[in-house]
Amino acid sequence: xxxxxxxxxxxxxxxxxxxxGRVTGRGMKAAGLEQAESATVCLRQAAAEAGIKESDIExxxxxxxxxxxxxxxxxQITEVGADAVGTVHxxxxxxxxxxxxxxxxxxxxxxxxxxxxxxxxxxxxxxxAGSFAESMSRALEMTLEEFGQISLKSxxxxxxxxxxTVFAESEVxxxxxxxxxxxxxxxxxxxxxxxxxASMVRRxxxxxxxxxxxxxxxxxxxVNSLSRSLETEFVIxxxxxxxxxxxxxxxxxxRSKGNK
Amino acid sequence: xxEYKTEPLKSWxxxxxxxxxxxxxxxxxxxxxxxxxxxxxxxxxxxPAGLGRDVYNITGEPYGASLAFDKQLSKECMEAAEAxxxxxxxxxxxxNYWGSMYLNKYAFGxxxxxxxxxxxxxxxxxxxxxxxxxxxxxxxxxxxxxxSVGPYEDLDENRLMFVVNQMHESIEWLEKITxxxxxxxxxxxxxxxxxxxxxAWAEVCYLNMAKPAPLDExxxxxxxxxxxxxxxxxxxxxxxxxxxxxxxxxxxxxxxAVPNERCRLMSDTQPPWGFLKVFxxxxxxxxxxxxxxxxxxxxxxWEDKPDGTWGPRxxxxxxxxxxxxxxxxxxILADWNLSKPEWQxxxxxxxxxRMMLQIVKQWGVDGVMLHLNRGCEGLSCGIMENxxxxxEAGVPVMTFEGNMGDEREFDEKRVxxxxxxxxxxxxxxxxxxxx
Numbered sequence: 015x016x017x018x019x020x021x022x023x024x025x026x027x028x029x030x031x032x033x034x035g036r037v038t039g040r041g042m043k044a045a046g047l048e049q050a051e052s053a054t055v056c057l058r059q060a061a062a063e064a065g066i067k068e069s070d071i072e073x074x075x076x077x078x079x080x081x082x083x084x085x086x087x088x089x090q091i092t093e094v095g096a097d098a099v100g101t102v103h104x105x106x107x108x109x110x111x112x113x114x115x116x117x118x119x120x121x122x123x124x125x126x127x128x129x130x131x132x133x134x135x136x137x138x139x140x141x142x143a144g145s146f147a148e149s150m151s152r153a154l155e156m157t158l159e160e161f162g163q164i165s166l167k168s169x170x171x172x173x174x175x176x177x178x179t180v181f182a183e184s185e186v187x188x189x190x191x192x193x194x195x196x197x198x199x200x201x202x203x204x205x206x207x208x209x210x211x212a213s214m215v216r217r218x219x220x221x222x223x224x225x226x227x228x229x230x231x232x233x234x235x236x237v238n239s240l241s242r243s244l245e246t247e248f249v250i251x252x253x254x255x256x257x258x259x260x261x262x263x264x265x266x267x268x269r270s271k272g273n274k
Numbered sequence: 275x276x277e278y279k280t281e282p283l284k285s286w287x288x289x290x291x292x293x294x295x296x297x298x299x300x301x302x303x304x305x306x307x308x309x310x311x312x313x314x315x316x317x318x319x320x321x322p323a324g325l326g327r328d329v330y331n332i333t334g335e336p337y338g339a340s341l342a343f344d345k346q347l348s349k350e351c352m353e354a355a356e357a358x359x360x361x362x363x364x365x366x367x368x369x370n371y372w373g374s375m376y377l378n379k380y381a382f383g384x385x386x387x388x389x390x391x392x393x394x395x396x397x398x399x400x401x402x403x404x405x406x407x408x409x410x411x412x413x414x415x416x417x418x419x420x421x422s423v424g425p426y427e428d429l430d431e432n433r434l435m436f437v438v439n440q441m442h443e444s445i446e447w448l449e450k451i452t453x454x455x456x457x458x459x460x461x462x463x464x465x466x467x468x469x470x471x472x473x474a475w476a477e478v479c480y481l482n483m484a485k486p487a488p489l490d491e492x493x494x495x496x497x498x499x500x501x502x503x504x505x506x507x508x509x510x511x512x513x514x515x516x517x518x519x520x521x522x523x524x525x526x527x528x529x530x531a532v533p534n535e536r537c538r539l540m541s542d543t544q545p546p547w548g549f550l551k552v553f554x555x556x557x558x559x560x561x562x563x564x565x566x567x568x569x570x571x572x573x574x575x576w577e578d579k580p581d582g583t584w585g586p587r588x589x590x591x592x593x594x595x596x597x598x599x600x601x602x603x604x605x606i607l608a609d610w611n612l613s614k615p616e617w618q619x620x621x622x623x624x625x626x627x628r629m630m631l632q633i634v635k636q637w638g639v640d641g642v643m644l645h646l647n648r649g650c651e652g653l654s655c656g657i658m659e660n661x662x663x664x665x666e667a668g669v670p671v672m673t674f675e676g677n678m679g680d681e682r683e684f685d686e687k688r689v690x691x692x693x694x695x696x697x698x699x700x701x702x703x704x705x706x707x708x709x
Contacts, residue, residue, distance in 0.1 A: 079691065091698065092691065094695040094698070094699070095695065095699075129699075131699075132665060132671075133672075134673070135688075135692060137646070137675040217658075217662075218665075
């Protein structure tokens with residue numbers, strides 16, 4: 015059986031193709047303004063990697079903020095549900111899932127069966143999501159990769175008082191004028207994001223093991239800050255940004271069997 | 275195919291007429307030589323009723339909500355309040371109300387009808403300041419009764435008398451500022467009406483335990499509001515008794531609010547008034563919001579029954595008690611209001627959690643949706659403690675952020691997406707193809 019999961023995030027679209035329970039193709043593309051078109055391109059890309067025709071796909075499930083834009087999808091699942099299914103599939107021991115994407119962070123408590131027990135999502139604010147780190151790296155004229163790495167070289171903790179990205183940028187400029195090192199500023203930014211995410215995750219409670227997924231999990235500075243803030247280690251799957259799409263593809267398998 | 279039959283509420287038109295009549299009578303009061311006063315929905319409106327039958331009030335919160343429903347006017351009001359230098363995170367009803375006053379625009383047409391005096395009580399910090407500012411801006415007298423005597427379960431004679439003595443003082447003040455002679459018989463009548471209306475509203479909510487629920491919360495919002503306008507009036511007390519009889523009929527005949535009811539939810543605090551479609555969206559899942567501590571207990575008065583359930587409070591008249599003196603009327607009025615469910619959490623969020631869990635259990639609620647209402651500091655106070663208590667009791671709970679009166683703080687798409695996730699968690703699929 016061949017199924018596909020399409021995760022239409024606010025910044026990127028990810029596609030996973032499953033053939034008999036094995037990942038055979040993946041695609042990723044910037045979402046842009048035309049999400050439907052981008053999803054189509056991304057699906058084509060994944061199908062090519064899997065060596066199949068799109069018409070070979072029996073069931074497609076879309077997820078993510080833009081899931082309703084995917085005309086090829088047979089059905090949808092929320093990003094919370096897809097994250098839970100995808101994470102427990104690759105990390106069966108996970109009971110707490112933290113997903114931090116470009117514009118949204120989520121904390122999910124999951125059962126052994128991949129069911130959502132409780133969840134919390136960040137409110138109308140980007141200060142607890144990846145776009146905040148991106149914006150701050152631009153302010154420091156660094157790539158996001160550099161920005162994440164130098165955070166680990168920081169020797170001191172500086173609290174950032176700003177509660178929103180706009181004011182935080184001004185605060186970064188003030189810190190630069192005060193000749194604070196870029197390493198310390200980077201850590202301060204990551205600590206601020208981690209603090210937001212940690213307080214959201216604590217709402218649902220921390221139950222071991224804790225999985226960290228989403229594109230921001232590639233940022234070592236953030237992972238370090240969040241680990242200190244929550245006083246826990248994480249299990250981080252490979253291809254962490256594809257977990258939502260994988261979850262959707264797995265749900266497609268179940269739905270194809272008529273179990274849902 | 276619908277599982278239950280449904281039909282419009284017969285009392286609906288009367289509810290609308292009463293509400294419009296209330297605002298019109300307030301507007302026209304001066305034409306007929308009457309008095310106008312303003313205060314909150316929680317003010318002791320039975321007390322000014324003793325000044326005569328030509329005394330009309332406008333309560334700030336429902337007026338602020340009416341303004342919020344008119345998005346364009348509300349935006350103008352907010353901007354007018356902010357232009358005066360008021361912070362954006364103050365009570366949004368208050369900012370709407372003040373904006374209407376500054377712009378001299380009445381939500382129901384014409385100019386803002388200036389009150390002759392302000393009469394308020396003080397449990398929420400915004401409430402006291404709200405009418406203090408109105409009084410200063412309009413150069414009118416202001417009286418405020420401090421009711422912060424602790425939770426009802428700790429009420430004793432001293433605490434009760436702290437409130438009753440202020441009530442006595444307020445009557446002397448009313449006589450002085452209006453030059454009118456106070457009529458105790460009108461006070462007694464108003465207190466009886468208030469007990470009757472607030473207990474009858476609790477009965478209406480109590481009937482919503484039935485499955486299918488005869489009312490959904492969106493409809494209840496349009497009905498509970500009468501108690502926030504003039505809970506002391508005979509017209510409102512009579513209306514609530516008629517409504518109770520109609521709801522009872524719906525229960526007896528299985529007439530549902532949501533024909534395909536299969537999931538019962540409960541909310542909390544004021545809704546985002548400009549986005550009541552949230553409740554219609556729930557119907558796509560066959561979900562009905564059966565009410566909340568807010569709709570039940572903002573105005574409704576309840577009591578613990580001997581069998582451990584929660585039910586409408588027995589009125590003094592039902593107990594065979596007759597009210598004959600001013601002091602007795604004021605004691606009853608104070609005691610009655612101090613037992614108001616929505617006053618209790620100001621002292622301890624655990625009391626609110628307890629009541630919410632009682633509703634969950636008694637009304638058969640499957641999940642709870644908490645509105646983290648940026649527009650109301652008072653009713654949002656302790657709400658995350660409530661979330662924790664509800665979750666620890668094993669009841670599914672979600673939160674969404676918004677503002678009852680300032681639509682700029684509500685992200686419709688995100689809230690709907692969160693509802694989707696919550697319903698998925700409850701194992702409830704969307705009924706319609708619309709997904």
